[in-house]
Amino acid sequence: MTTTTNIETNQALDIYSTMLLIRRFEEETERLYQRGMVRGFLHTYIGEEAIAVGAIPNLRADDYIIGHYRDHGHALARGIDPNKAMAELCGKSTGTSGGKGGSMHLFDVEKHFMGGHAIVGGQFPLAVGMALGIKMKNEKDSLVMCFFGDGAVQEGEFHEAMNLASLWKLPIIFMLENNLYGMGTEVNRSNAGGENIFNAAEPYNIPAVQIDGMDILLVRETVIEGIKKVREGNGPVFIESMAYRYHGHSMADPTNYRENSEVEEQRSRDPIDRFKALCLDEGLLTSEDISRIDEEIDSRIQTAVEFAEQSPEPSLESLHTNIYAAPEAQ
Amino acid sequence: MATELKMPQMGYDMEEGTVVRWLKEEGSTVGRNEPVAEIETDKAVVEFESEAEGVLLRIVASEGSIVPVGETIAVVGLEEEATDLISSTNPAESSDSDSGIENESNETPELQGTQETAVIVPQEPVSNTPTTRILATPVARRIADEMGIDLSQVAGSGPGGRITKKDVETFDPSSSTTVQEISFEMDPTENSEQSTINVSQADPETISPSAKPMSSDKEPLSRMRQQIARVTVKSKTEKPHFYVSAEIDMTKAMALRSQVNDQLSDEGVRITVNDLIVKACIESLKKYPKFNAYYQDDGIQFNSTINIAVAIAEEEGLIVPAILDCGGKTLRDLSQMVKDLAQRSASGTLNTQEYTGGTFAISNLGMFDITSFLAIIHPPQSAVLAVGTVSDRPVVRDGELAIGKIMNATISADHRIVDGVEGAEFLIEVKRLLENPMGLVV
Amino acid sequence: MTEMILRDAMSKALREALDTDNRTFLMGEDIGAYGGPYAVTRGFLEDYGEDRIRDTPIAEAVFVGAGTGAAMIGMRPIVEVMTINFSLVAIDQIVNHAAKLSYMSDGQLSVPLIIRTVTGGGGQLGATHSQSFENWYASVPGLRVVVPATPQDALGLFRTCRKDNNPVIFAEHSLLYRVRGEVPDEYYEIPLGKARIARPGEDVTIVSYSGMVRVAEEAAEKLDELGISAEIIDLRTLSPLDLETVVESVKKTNRAVVVEETWKTGGFSGTIASNIQEAAFDDLDGPVLRINGPDVPAPYARNIEQAMIPSADWVVESVTYNFGL
Numbered sequence A: 001m002t003t004t005t006n007i008e009t010n011q012a013l014d015i016y017s018t019m020l021l022i023r024r025f026e027e028e029t030e031r032l033y034q035r036g037m038v039r040g041f042l043h044t045y046i047g048e049e050a051i052a053v054g055a056i057p058n059l060r061a062d063d064y065i066i067g068h069y070r071d072h073g074h075a076l077a078r079g080i081d082p083n084k085a086m087a088e089l090c091g092k093s094t095g096t097s098g099g100k101g102g103s104m105h106l107f108d109v110e111k112h113f114m115g116g117h118a119i120v121g122g123q124f125p126l127a128v129g130m131a132l133g134i135k136m137k138n139e140k141d142s143l144v145m146c147f148f149g150d151g152a153v154q155e156g157e158f159h160e161a162m163n164l165a166s167l168w169k170l171p172i173i174f175m176l177e178n179n180l181y182g183m184g185t186e187v188n189r190s191n192a193g194g195e196n197i198f199n200a201a202e203p204y205n206i207p208a209v210q211i212d213g214m215d216i217l218l219v220r221e222t223v224i225e226g227i228k229k230v231r232e233g234n235g236p237v238f239i240e241s242m243a244y245r246y247h248g249h250s251m252a253d254p255t256n257y258r259e260n261s262e263v264e265e266q267r268s269r270d271p272i273d274r275f276k277a278l279c280l281d282e283g284l285l286t287s288e289d290i291s292r293i294d295e296e297i298d299s300r301i302q303t304a305v306e307f308a309e310q311s312p313e314p315s316l317e318s319l320h321t322n323i324y325a326a327p328e329a330q
Numbered sequence B: 001m002a003t004e005l006k007m008p009q010m011g012y013d014m015e016e017g018t019v020v021r022w023l024k025e026e027g028s029t030v031g032r033n034e035p036v037a038e039i040e041t042d043k044a045v046v047e048f049e050s051e052a053e054g055v056l057l058r059i060v061a062s063e064g065s066i067v068p069v070g071e072t073i074a075v076v077g078l079e080e081e082a083t084d085l086i087s088s089t090n091p092a093e094s095s096d097s098d099s100g101i102e103n104e105s106n107e108t109p110e111l112q113g114t115q116e117t118a119v120i121v122p123q124e125p126v127s128n129t130p131t132t133r134i135l136a137t138p139v140a141r142r143i144a145d146e147m148g149i150d151l152s153q154v155a156g157s158g159p160g161g162r163i164t165k166k167d168v169e170t171f172d173p174s175s176s177t178t179v180q181e182i183s184f185e186m187d188p189t190e191n192s193e194q195s196t197i198n199v200s201q202a203d204p205e206t207i208s209p210s211a212k213p214m215s216s217d218k219e220p221l222s223r224m225r226q227q228i229a230r231v232t233v234k235s236k237t238e239k240p241h242f243y244v245s246a247e248i249d250m251t252k253a254m255a256l257r258s259q260v261n262d263q264l265s266d267e268g269v270r271i272t273v274n275d276l277i278v279k280a281c282i283e284s285l286k287k288y289p290k291f292n293a294y295y296q297d298d299g300i301q302f303n304s305t306i307n308i309a310v311a312i313a314e315e316e317g318l319i320v321p322a323i324l325d326c327g328g329k330t331l332r333d334l335s336q337m338v339k340d341l342a343q344r345s346a347s348g349t350l351n352t353q354e355y356t357g358g359t360f361a362i363s364n365l366g367m368f369d370i371t372s373f374l375a376i377i378h379p380p381q382s383a384v385l386a387v388g389t390v391s392d393r394p395v396v397r398d399g400e401l402a403i404g405k406i407m408n409a410t411i412s413a414d415h416r417i418v419d420g421v422e423g424a425e426f427l428i429e430v431k432r433l434l435e436n437p438m439g440l441v442v
Numbered sequence C: 001m002t003e004m005i006l007r008d009a010m011s012k013a014l015r016e017a018l019d020t021d022n023r024t025f026l027m028g029e030d031i032g033a034y035g036g037p038y039a040v041t042r043g044f045l046e047d048y049g050e051d052r053i054r055d056t057p058i059a060e061a062v063f064v065g066a067g068t069g070a071a072m073i074g075m076r077p078i079v080e081v082m083t084i085n086f087s088l089v090a091i092d093q094i095v096n097h098a099a100k101l102s103y104m105s106d107g108q109l110s111v112p113l114i115i116r117t118v119t120g121g122g123g124q125l126g127a128t129h130s131q132s133f134e135n136w137y138a139s140v141p142g143l144r145v146v147v148p149a150t151p152q153d154a155l156g157l158f159r160t161c162r163k164d165n166n167p168v169i170f171a172e173h174s175l176l177y178r179v180r181g182e183v184p185d186e187y188y189e190i191p192l193g194k195a196r197i198a199r200p201g202e203d204v205t206i207v208s209y210s211g212m213v214r215v216a217e218e219a220a221e222k223l224d225e226l227g228i229s230a231e232i233i234d235l236r237t238l239s240p241l242d243l244e245t246v247v248e249s250v251k252k253t254n255r256a257v258v259v260e261e262t263w264k265t266g267g268f269s270g271t272i273a274s275n276i277q278e279a280a281f282d283d284l285d286g287p288v289l290r291i292n293g294p295d296v297p298a299p300y301a302r303n304i305e306q307a308m309i310p311s312a313d314w315v316v317e318s319v320t321y322n323f324g325l
Helices: A009-035 A049-058 A072-078 A082-089 A123-137 A156-167 A197-204 A216-231 A260-267 A271-282 A287-310 A316-320 B138-147 B165-169 B223-238 B251-267 B273-287 B331-347 B352-356 B420-435 C006-020 C044-048 C060-072 C086-098 C134-138 C151-163 C212-225 C243-253 C268-283 C302-306 C312-323
Strands: A064-066 A144-149 A172-178 A208-212 A237-242 B003-006 B016-022 B035-040 B045-049 B054-059 B066-068 B072-077 B241-249 B294-296 B299-301 B308-310 B360-364 B383-397 B400-414 C002-005 C024-028 C053-055 C076-081 C114-119 C144-146 C168-173 C180-183 C196-199 C204-208 C230-234 C237-239 C256-263 C289-293
Touching (some): A009 A049, A009 A072, A009 A082, A009 A216, A009 A271, A049 A072, A049 A237, A064 A123, A082 A287, A123 A172, A156 A172, A156 A197, A156 C060, A216 A237, A216 A271, A271 A287, B035 B072, B045 B352, B138 B165, B138 C268, B241 B420, B251 B400, B251 B420, B273 B308, B273 B360, B273 B383, B383 B420, C002 C006, C006 C024, C006 C044, C006 C076, C076 C086, C086 C114, C134 C168, C134 C268, C144 C151, C151 C168, C204 C268, C212 C230, C212 C312, C230 C243, C256 C268
Parallel strands (some): A144 A172, A172 A237, C024 C053, C144 C168, C204 C230, C204 C256
Antiparallel strands (some): B035 B045, B054 B072, C002 C180
């Protein structure tokens, strides 16, 4: 674990508030789910904030992000308006997809946030395609950051994507968030190669590392290096971040597949707590900063909830809109 | 939900009807609007259609039973359905069966409608299945509806005997008086008003009693015969008939007729003597509308249209269908309408209104060389004109002997609504019109 | 006008795309070095280079999905799935991703991806290589399904697909590549969702598409000898579907038969027949007939394989019997 930092106060403030924003947002959505305002599937990122916040702020505006259904953290880290994200989860017309996508399908194409995908492993070919598009356009050294979990690597598309990305030297950072459980199945029960999944990159000739995903500064450093490498145009890199989700796979999960003691142990490594402690220690942040940010975030979340509550539902007409895109102008 | 079929209201004054014959048996399938029985009213025997599709679960009113309008006569439903929801039994005035719900005894004598009527010719291919549902494609039904074609007359060339568009479009009504094998098609010759009973047989060709040996057999009454019996008895017991006769000099009328026919023959116009008489009656009825009215207990019911019932001889007997709404028609129109009526009655495609809607009748025995006769009024009408032959007779004109073409006309009228003087006035008006016939063509 | 075979019309269409739009590139198995499994892209690698003519690994899911991904950020890729049978390997990418991204993003994303694929049976290729799934795809909202039967239609429809910003399943029938036809020399496009009256007639409407248009034409000739005038409608696209032309024709002829190669159960002819029946019930002179292949996997042996593909005789028999003609 990093004990010293090479960041400055303003960066520390950003990092802390972004992680806290995600944490509070996720906690709130769980409450809203219990109230029946958020429905369907809800997968929260609680415990894994360090990965999204460690990685995404280092990307450029012209880079692309794509991932899986546990996407609120990535979306918020990318700067999606919490109001719109909250409204989307509540199925309102003011949501990022007008209420038609839901929790698992957050999109903000302007910010190059390309979803939010519910089919496990479905995002791999899309990531490959975007990277291919970047390469073919040959305009900038943009890249694609593709998030996925330890379950997704079991899908064939993972291997197909790794193969093709490497073969065609595509600019992708494969960001594995290994929280040790594919829904209810512990990783060693489903991955023949065991829990150190970064080894899977080797046959594809993709450089890979494994890090503690609950150490925000470590994630940040690793990703910065990975970005640099990918922008050189020599093909993809693979970063495995070990993490833990404190809550179940989703709201529907009774979590009878793991021990409470394990959860407690992981909580003791909480990324936000650790970062806070470190910053206070090193004098990067004061306790007043912390309090103030705590309050600001709480208030921000409240605003988002109110916004979602007061927003209207989608119109009936919207059921039929945007199934097809309009044709190109002549 | 089973459906109760009830005795229909088939005439404004109908209070009860007689179930003459069931066309379907209990347990047979019935289509919507498919005829299931023959019901007789005062005026006619008419086909009664089922309003529901399903199985004829129970016949409540047996053949011959008289049932008040609105009472149940049968039940149609799904095979599984119970029929204990039948609302009423029939007050059996039926002479030939007890009409308790549970045991309809169909004791009525074998009705011999079809075998006596030579007009019915089964046309091949009569390929419908015995369930007697008319199979026709949607477009065939639509076209048949638009063209007024009775699908039961049409042979189907589609699979299973289904009637197709082509079948309907090429259907020639005059070439077939076809019936399906249930052969319970309403026989037009039986669905007639039998009031104008004639002293002799309808068709001269069948008048040859000498050809038949004397027999002591009992000939069963045909449906038509039964009906005639019923209706004439009713007429005579109900209406106090009186008669007024006049002799009409038809010389000018006949001359005018020749002239008209000569001049317009290439337009297909062929006026008959009867046409002239029809026209004269129409005009007279306009002046004396009581002769176009019906007697009712609470008043004289006038009719807004004049529907002249014209006696038409069929092989089986006489029918008296009406040409409808004659009031505004020219002589030429009337002539055509009568011809058309005769044609359609031969093919059995007259509609109910034509059978039952007459307001005044004319019966003409002129072709049999009869001088005069008294006709029986057909309910609910109030009068009938009986016309004899036109024969050359010596007459006095302007003080001189001449040969006149003289025809006797006798009006029978219902004394409940008109008196002798009115009868005379009516008849003299007819006479006047025929003797000054230009008024008929103008 | 120039006479050409359908294969050449497709080559022309692809070259035109590559020549005029540098956002376009091709991806698929053996399209480059091999010259294309159906020779459509022969010479393309030499002419356009390996950047734009990309031979892919045998991995339908990733390269169809890659087509989607590239389209998501503004490229206009044309992906070739060797046969529609193999599209099943990528069906998740087609149905769950390509078809749905516009909707799930509420219009933020569009997927201007053309998936060219070969469909149909009759070549004794066995059960897994002889199927036609364009009817499955036609029922997925968000996809276009295009099924040309002539060279002129292939070229004209393809041009329209290039401008349509939606994922397209462009199904070329394996036995139609050698079909000859006149193709206009001047530029033309054929809109999606507009059926073609391949043969005008009065007595019966035969609705068909792709490989079955030829069968319909043969049937029409035979019916003609029997004095029955058949009107043939070539649907050209299953999605969007031109029901209007079909219904109008049936209202005129009063008789309809839909001819489709694939299995009867679940065949698109069911959708079409049902729609005809709803719209033109009172104009029907008989049931709306469906001629489809029987519900059997395709066998290898020639005689029995032929027995499962609708032929003109099937159509003639059914029409004459059911309509009493």
